[in-house]
Amino acid sequence: MSRQFFGTDGIRGLVGKAPMTPEFALKLGWAAGRVLAREPGAHVLIGKDTRRSGYMFESSLEAGLSAAGVRVSLLGPLPTPAVAFLTREVGAQAGVVISASHNPHHDNGVKFFSAEGDKLSDAIEHEIEDMIERDLECVAPEQLGMVRRLNDAPQRYIDYCVSTYSGAPLAGLSIVVDCANGAAYQVGPEVLRRLGADVHTIGDAPDGFNINRECGSTHLAGLRTEVLARQATLGIAFDGDADRCLMVDERGETVDGDQILYIIARHRLAQNALQGPVVGTLMSNLGLEQAIRKLGLGFERAKVGDRYVLELMRSSGASLGGETSGHTLCLDRSRTGDGIVTALQVLAAVKEADLPLSAMVAGLQKCPQVLINVPVTGKAAPVLALADVQQAVRQSESRLGNDGRVLLRASGTEPLIRVMVEATRAAAAQAEAEAIADCVRAACA
CATH class of the missing domain: 3.40.120.10 (Alpha-D-Glucose-1,6-Bisphosphate, subunit A, domain 3)
Known part of the structure; x- marks a missing residue:
């Protein structure tokens, strides 16, 4: 499969990429469980933020993990770092967070943490992605994973x-x-x-x-x-x-x-x-x-x-x-x-x-910096590579010289191209950022 659900933040859905559905969440939970359940008594924590859709995806992930024979502890609404900490604290094999961070409520997705509270390694991510391609096979009834709520998680x-x-x-x-x-x-x-x-x-x-x-x-x-x-x-x-x-x-x-x-x-x-x-x-x-x-x-x-x-x-x-x-x-x-x-x-x-x-903060004198987010449809990388966009960047860099810098990048969580220009003069930063943003918009039209 194309590895579209793993990014710099882990697995995502409904964040400018292919939408996550309850069916996919179920399959994802099962695939992750199959990879993690190689250890006897594998245990996974699930936390979430306050989005209404979190209840739906929590149930789907829980069912998938249980079908793979993994024991599950539900944490309820807790910060992402709390799930990372508690995964280490209770000795679980992984932690899962259902959240789309700073995005609106209609976005949602998931993020995985390893037993150490870190992001999953590339090797584990690839194993899970490969497992998603297989047909779901539930373990025998006596091997199904138990599910419980960790009531003292907030404290x-x-x-x-x-x-x-x-x-x-x-x-x-x-x-x-x-x-x-x-x-x-x-x-x-x-x-x-x-x-x-x-x-x-x-x-x-x-x-x-x-x-x-x-x-x-x-x-x-x-x-x-x-x-x-x-x-x-x-x-x-x-x-x-x-x-x-x-x-x-x-x-x-x-x-x-x-x-x-x-x-x-x-x-x-x-x-x-x-x-x-x-x-x-x-x-x-x-x-x-x-x-x-x-x-x-x-x-x-x-x-x-x-x-x-x-x-x-x-x-x-x-x-x-x-x-x-x-x-x-x-x-x-x-x-x-x-x-x-x-x-x-x-x-x-x-x-x-x-x-x-x-x-x-008095000892920090910030240079004027302008950030313009330009919405895109489809993937941002081809737009960034267009000759007109690259030429606009080079022209801005030439005009700024040593008095500023330009950065174009695709957002990791939203369908946006971020145009950042920094300069010693605010007017110059604004003008160059708008010129590049106009070029990106034209390229996307």
Whole structure:
């Protein structure tokens, strides 16, 4: 089969690729179970976010895994990193998350974690894909996998998150938390309250359809309004599956993933607790690289996608890396991106410095950066390869010279081509980005 369901985030469906159906989810669960059930007593965890379709796909995956003879534990709505943690914690062979992250409710898909809480290896992915091509054969009735609910899963994860915090108690901090009507709507605020913060929540009433709708890390206006109205210390925004975190300072200004990386890097450096270079991506702002190097630290860029960031971090011995979108990896605390854990690392730095969040990013002067998302029908790669598009990029690069850079790439989760232009002058960045985006649109017409 064409390996269309595995990408940098794992297996996906309904995210700009072939749609996932209950029938496919059933077959996928069975195929994964057949590959994983080579170990006696194989055990798989299933978690999900708050999308209504998650109930349907949970049942299908559960049935497929059981048909392959795999024991299943259902976790209910929990952040993606919680499933990765609990997979390790209970000694399961794999964890499955039903989520489409920051996408709208009508998208959904699945992501697999290995027994170590990492993404599946390419070899295992290929085995599962090959198994999907075979006819489904159910095990004998006495070999069917048992299914149960792991009722203490939220508390285990809350305890774990609290354990990653090494700063002073959060008493005295007024924090607004936007849960995106998603997977962190219960555990996120509870972690902060356990540590002593005064917490007010928004985006904490999921109905199955309002996940990421005008809320969360992709829509910060509501959080900004609430922080200013309450004169809060800061605001925290998660995405639908809570593996990302962005923030808003006391003035209502956005603190993005680049700024979060800078805050944590400077704090870790002061604690003599930073290993290797800081790892960003091709989308990381040039100002971040300059600020990190001023700290005397190395900075390396990975391709966009948390898998590539993680690969470069491991090969370079780095303990800190992440993306502008707020997907941050603190490998000294967690094996995967975790929005709650990320927020706690920033809060530890804020408490120790006893400064407002706005002051914590003062050492990072960002270059103007313009990002335009151009919708495409079909695959993006052929459009990126067109001569007219390539010529438009070369012309922009020539006009910018050493004062900027251009990046075109296909989104890993949506049918989009992302046009990014960075320049020392905002007007130049805007003009060049619009010129390239117009060329891409014309090519797609």
